[in-house]
Amino acid sequence: MAAILTAGGGAASLILYLHGSSLWVAPAAGVGIILAHLVVFGGIAFLVTRFVGGRSHAGGGHGHGGGGLLLHNPGKYDCLVGLLTLGREGRLRRWMVDLAGLKEGDAVLDVGCGTGTLLMAAAEHVGQSGTLRGVEPSSEMCAGARLKASERGIPIEVAEAWADALPHPDASFDAVFCTLVLHHLPKDVRETAIREMRRVLRPGGRLVLVDWQKPRSIWGAMTSGLLLIHILHSFGSGVMPLDSPELESLLKQLGFGSIDRSAFSGSVMGATVGRLAL
Numbered sequence: 001m002a003a004i005l006t007a008g009g010g011a012a013s014l015i016l017y018l019h020g021s022s023l024w025v026a027p028a029a030g031v032g033i034i035l036a037h038l039v040v041f042g043g044i045a046f047l048v049t050r051f052v053g054g055r056s057h058a059g060g061g062h063g064h065g066g067g068g069l070l071l072h073n074p075g076k077y078d079c080l081v082g083l084l085t086l087g088r089e090g091r092l093r094r095w096m097v098d099l100a101g102l103k104e105g106d107a108v109l110d111v112g113c114g115t116g117t118l119l120m121a122a123a124e125h126v127g128q129s130g131t132l133r134g135v136e137p138s139s140e141m142c143a144g145a146r147l148k149a150s151e152r153g154i155p156i157e158v159a160e161a162w163a164d165a166l167p168h169p170d171a172s173f174d175a176v177f178c179t180l181v182l183h184h185l186p187k188d189v190r191e192t193a194i195r196e197m198r199r200v201l202r203p204g205g206r207l208v209l210v211d212w213q214k215p216r217s218i219w220g221a222m223t224s225g226l227l228l229i230h231i232l233h234s235f236g237s238g239v240m241p242l243d244s245p246e247l248e249s250l251l252k253q254l255g256f257g258s259i260d261r262s263a264f265s266g267s268v269m270g271a272t273v274g275r276l277a278l
């Protein structure tokens with residue numbers, strides 16, 4: 001896509017220039033934006049794959065769940081999220097947290113919580129009477145989340161566990177988040193994981209699924225700093241478009257009475273929010 005736009009823009013610019021039109025700068029500027037994306041974000045994507053380190057895990061095979069691309073370097077992950085979001089991580093986390101409509105006293109679970117940043121952003125909404133729990137199969141990410149939370153004085157509990165075998169009783173949470181994790185899961189694990197998230201939700205509970213999605217417009221694609229990261233990141237990982245009818249029909253089948261979708265930053269990051277009736 002980027003190659004087609006670059007070639008098209010370059011050709012249009014050259015034709016206009018040869019015809020003496022001053023409009024040649026418009027397509028040239030477009031080509032410049034694309035090339036800047038390629039250099040800056042391509043470089044960052046290289047760093048992501050090179051240093052944060054994903055490793056596939058085939059799963060336990062003993063009925064305890066498993067399977068997915070695990071991350072193992074909490075410090076570098078946090079650093080790269082800051083870079084990838086162009087310093088807007090705080091805004092991104094607020095957007096995610098607001099989707100769940102959290103209240104004082106809510107019990108919150110974050111599935112594949114990584115370094116726990118989302119749970120920490122949720123803390124002020126649930127107050128001291130709320131509970132913040134995360135599950136994460138990578139022991140290094142769990143340790144990173146616990147350390148960061150203790151440094152900030154925020155009481156979160158993180159368990160080493162898989163999304164498709166949650167270690168919690170039925171109906172134990174008011175809100176369940178799963179952010180930027182589904183594309184790390186093999187296709188066959190995703191549905192089981194979503195069923196597990198539904199199982200642990202109470203009546204009235206909210207499920208917030210956030211992941212990469214295809215941009216809705218060329219303009220959104222061009223202006224979103226996250227686009228190339230999405231394209232590069234998706235090689236080999238089989239990104240599941242969150243607006244897929246399959247996801248919506250699964251949520252309906254699981255009893256979610258209301259299902260909404262929204263997007264952050266040029267539409268490349270999308271959310272699907274399911275709400276259970278009381």
Ligand SMILES: C[S@@+](CC[C@H](N)C(=O)[O-])C[C@H]1O[C@@H](n2cnc3c(N)ncnc32)[C@H](O)[C@@H]1O
Binds near residue numbers: 068069112113164185
């Ligand atoms: C891109 S990170 C997202 C972390 C965090 N949710 C966030 O928003 O920053 C994806 C996380 O999913 C975890 N993961 C991979 N496979 C998983 C699985 N089967 N169950 C739960 N988490 C998994 C990885 O270890 C990694 O920490």
